[in-house]
Amino acid sequence: xxxxxxxxxxxxxFSITVALYSLAVVAFCAELAFxxxxxxxxxxxxxxxxAVPPVAVPPAETPRARRVGLAAMGLTAVGAxxxxxxxxxRGMATDRLPWGNMYEFATATVLVAxxxxxxxxxxxxxxxxxxxxxxGPVVLSMVAIGLFLYAEAGPLVAALRxxxxxxxxxxxxxxxxxxxxxxxxxxxxxxxxxxxxxxxGEIPPNSMLARLPSAAALDRTAHRTVVFGFPIWTFAxxxxxxxxxxxxxxxxxxxxxxxxxFIAWVVYAAYLxxxxxxxWRGRPSAWVNVVGLAVMVFNLLYVNMVSTGLHSYGGVS
Amino acid sequence: MSxxxxxxxxxxxxxxxxxPLHRLVTGRLLRWWRQLTAMRTALMLLFLLAVAAIPxxxxxxxxLSQASVNRYFAEHPTLxxxxxxxxxxxxxxSPWFAAIYLLLFISLIGCVLPRAAEHARASLAPPPVAPRxxxxxxxxxxxxxxxAPDLALxxxxxxxxVRRYRVARREGRGAHSAGSSGNGPxxxxxxxxxxxxxxxxxxxxxxxxLLGLAGGKLWGYEGSILVTEGQGFCxxxxxxxxxxxxxxxxxxxxxxxxxxxxxxxxxxxQDRTAASFTADIEYGPPGAEGRATTIGVNDPLRTGGDRVxxxxxxxxxxxxxxxxxxxxxxxxxxxxxxxxxxxxxxxGALKLPDLGAxxxxxxxxQGFFAPTGVxxxxxxxxxxxxxxxxxxxxxxxxxxxxxxxxxxxxVYSLDQxxxxxxxxxxxxxxxxxxxxxxxxxxxxxxxxxGYKEFAALQLSHDPGQLWVLGxxxxxxxxLLGMLLVRRERVFARVRPGPDGGGxxxxxxSLTRGSADTGPRFTALTDELRAALxxxxxxxxxxxxxxxxxxxxxxxxxxxxxxx
Ligand code: HEM
Numbered sequence: 001x002x003x004x005x006x007x008x009x010x011x012x013x014f015s016i017t018v019a020l021y022s023l024a025v026v027a028f029c030a031e032l033a034f035x036x037x038x039x040x041x042x043x044x045x046x047x048x049x050x051a052v053p054p055v056a057v058p059p060a061e062t063p064r065a066r067r068v069g070l071a072a073m074g075l076t077a078v079g080a081x082x083x084x085x086x087x088x089x090r091g092m093a094t095d096r097l098p099w100g101n102m103y104e105f106a107t108a109t110v111l112v113a114x115x116x117x118x119x120x121x122x123x124x125x126x127x128x129x130x131x132x133x134x135x136g137p138v139v140l141s142m143v144a145i146g147l148f149l150y151a152e153a154g155p156l157v158a159a160l161r162x163x164x165x166x167x168x169x170x171x172x173x174x175x176x177x178x179x180x181x182x183x184x185x186x187x188x189x190x191x192x193x194x195x196x197x198x199x200x201g202e203i204p205p206n207s208m209l210a211r212l213p214s215a216a217a218l219d220r221t222a223h224r225t226v227v228f229g230f231p232i233w234t235f236a237x238x239x240x241x242x243x244x245x246x247x248x249x250x251x252x253x254x255x256x257x258x259x260x261x262f263i264a265w266v267v268y269a270a271y272l273x274x275x276x277x278x279x280w281r282g283r284p285s286a287w288v289n290v291v292g293l294a295v296m297v298f299n300l301l302y303v304n305m306v307s308t309g310l311h312s313y314g315g316v317s
Numbered sequence: 318m319s320x321x322x323x324x325x326x327x328x329x330x331x332x333x334x335x336x337p338l339h340r341l342v343t344g345r346l347l348r349w350w351r352q353l354t355a356m357r358t359a360l361m362l363l364f365l366l367a368v369a370a371i372p373x374x375x376x377x378x379x380x381l382s383q384a385s386v387n388r389y390f391a392e393h394p395t396l397x398x399x400x401x402x403x404x405x406x407x408x409x410x411s412p413w414f415a416a417i418y419l420l421l422f423i424s425l426i427g428c429v430l431p432r433a434a435e436h437a438r439a440s441l442a443p444p445p446v447a448p449r450x451x452x453x454x455x456x457x458x459x460x461x462x463x464x465a466p467d468l469a470l471x472x473x474x475x476x477x478x479v480r481r482y483r484v485a486r487r488e489g490r491g492a493h494s495a496g497s498s499g500n501g502p503x504x505x506x507x508x509x510x511x512x513x514x515x516x517x518x519x520x521x522x523x524x525x526x527l528l529g530l531a532g533g534k535l536w537g538y539e540g541s542i543l544v545t546e547g548q549g550f551c552x553x554x555x556x557x558x559x560x561x562x563x564x565x566x567x568x569x570x571x572x573x574x575x576x577x578x579x580x581x582x583x584x585x586x587q588d589r590t591a592a593s594f595t596a597d598i599e600y601g602p603p604g605a606e607g608r609a610t611t612i613g614v615n616d617p618l619r620t621g622g623d624r625v626x627x628x629x630x631x632x633x634x635x636x637x638x639x640x641x642x643x644x645x646x647x648x649x650x651x652x653x654x655x656x657x658x659x660x661x662x663x664x665g666a667l668k669l670p671d672l673g674a675x676x677x678x679x680x681x682x683q684g685f686f687a688p689t690g691v692x693x694x695x696x697x698x699x700x701x702x703x704x705x706x707x708x709x710x711x712x713x714x715x716x717x718x719x720x721x722x723x724x725x726x727x728v729y730s731l732d733q734x735x736x737x738x739x740x741x742x743x744x745x746x747x748x749x750x751x752x753x754x755x756x757x758x759x760x761x762x763x764x765x766x767g768y769k770e771f772a773a774l775q776l777s778h779d780p781g782q783l784w785v786l787g788x789x790x791x792x793x794x795x796l797l798g799m800l801l802v803r804r805e806r807v808f809a810r811v812r813p814g815p816d817g818g819g820x821x822x823x824x825x826s827l828t829r830g831s832a833d834t835g836p837r838f839t840a841l842t843d844e845l846r847a848a849l850x851x852x853x854x855x856x857x858x859x860x861x862x863x864x865x866x867x868x869x870x871x872x873x874x875x876x877x878x879x880x
Contacts, residue, residue: 002588246616
């Protein structure tokens, strides 16, 4: 039985979440802007005085920037709560786990990404400065999900009625959400490390990039998140195979979704190796992580919507 | 200004003596082997495997759907045959995929087995000798204490043991030599062996997993068949509608198993979402009394290494055909294939070659089944997957079916070439509800007598399956060990203090698997310093070099910051 009022409450909460995240993006932008003014001023001072490399001395945060940054984090956290409520109400409306189609799966994945970012930023406040670059893609993803993937609340098809749904899909969502943040960290690392290589004179004043965490911190964040996400992803793939054995009659059949899950797994394994291989540290390995994210997104969108396979539970028509 | 040098005689490089051919060959083979078993090669091969899998996911594959391959051939008549020659429609069973797979396999063996042996040896051996220059390690520092060198080292050793390091104590190199540049006694400590163990477990499991996959492919098989309620099948390749088998499967290896379908139920939610499919079956060896059980989606029958699945379902409309003056053919049912799973509108054919007296007055029905039929402008459509108002629209043909023409034909449709050649002609058409009938010009009566459900059943046999499961669990365990455990090595060495009293304890550490080791090292040195001063408080001043007695206890400890 579908409860229509809960289902429409869930849809309303979705819009509220997008609004909250958008406000958070604005606040994160403002934080960078306030910080940048001060840093430009300090650079003028530096120009007059000793030649201190601009990167080695990250500009201190103004109290105003700090306040705005904390407000942005607050908006993000409240957004994450309403975001979670989107899924909870949908689960209650349909009386099942709220990840039975692409709309629900993608919404949950983005929630994991937001939570992962929030946890990282609470533990290492310097990471708050990547907020706009995380929440920006989050808002874009949410809008795209709402526009293109939306599916009415409905019951699960027979094939999904299994306790493996909880195991396999939950871990896939977790892994994907964590890889999402990791991929963004690597992209920012690529940008920031290029910035750090520039001689001091070429850096435009007011550069927002100066406010980003150091390349080393971004690289470490990307690596840690993959180290965290990789076993989860491995588990999700294994659980998927176990489920496939009872649902489809074989544990592995090179169905398109299975194939791309395997490809993603190999790419992330390669990333972990690249990080410890001389000649691959730094930018090359970051690129591998970015490829990993691209593969994950491709697997979600292309394989569900364009190709046909056994995983076609998308509910997108 | 130019210098003209006298023309030099052509350099005559003396060729190195040519090694005998067999040495040349073994040398080259050895080099290839080393290259193949380097970790980089294994990773490249794994990457290649992933890349090779891409066309398999973008192009239609025979293993997944022969029909989409046929469609691709129709849409790309020039490209498709070329791709086909490259095995693009059988990527996962192509020779080049197998080649990558086999090379990866060999590469892993060559790289993991020696490492495993090395690790076994290392776990029995004591921790390695400390490097000569501890301050060159990633983390290092020095602690000055008033304790005598041996005592200070005792404390360090004990502190490390408490932290579950494996510790070895050695007289340092050159300690006996007079020059004080020699290294004093030292302690090597090591922990986190599980990291390497996990690493090896991971890689060995990967190997085992590949083995299991290959075994399953070689000795596995599966067959599919549509079974209408009241009918059954036995596990033999002649009976299956389609089957695939590994190259090493012998027909005699097939397990003796027969399955009868007694009842099939499909249940739907109000919005017509399929809720469950369940099949009541009886199974057992041929000829024996069957055991009853119920299987369904996500809930196969598992018996003695075989599994029986419900992979689909549909309807078999039943007809009674009465030729005037003959015994009627009663309730002959034929499975109609669902063309639309949301309404279960199905298409199929019923062929009655034995009905007429000769080969030219055979009878056949071709038609459309709607579980909940609605007539719109004389055209029958289905609006619900549940059999609420079953109806059929049939064309009746009479003539030569071509069943013995030697060409295989589908059981779900009539042979169009016979119709085109007018050897099979339409003699009637009707829309019928259950119980209704139509009468042909010659007086033959075709009645729609009802329907049964059929189940698409699949029997699978994969001897590698449990092995693969075990390997993947081991792989995950190894992965966790490899990623979560840090391997830490700590070295400490003592030398007499600069002013002849007390001791300088140098300490250095090397960690693998963790980025910021600084804080941990600082914590370790802090605790060590505390332990040393606690011990110094309890210990009377060491004998030989009396330190100036001071009223306020032992000399203050100080740390020389790392260089
Ligand atoms: C062929 C021989 C191979 C050898 C000798 C080898 C060796 C190693 C070593 C030494 C590490 C530890 C790196 C460290 O200490 O941080 C490692 C980690 C790892 N290996 Fe391999 N490897 C091989 C092949 C593979 C393959 C084919 C895979 C496939 C996925 C793989 C996946 C991994 C992963 C995911 C890690 C974790 C990286 C990390 O520690 O952060 N390895 N391997």
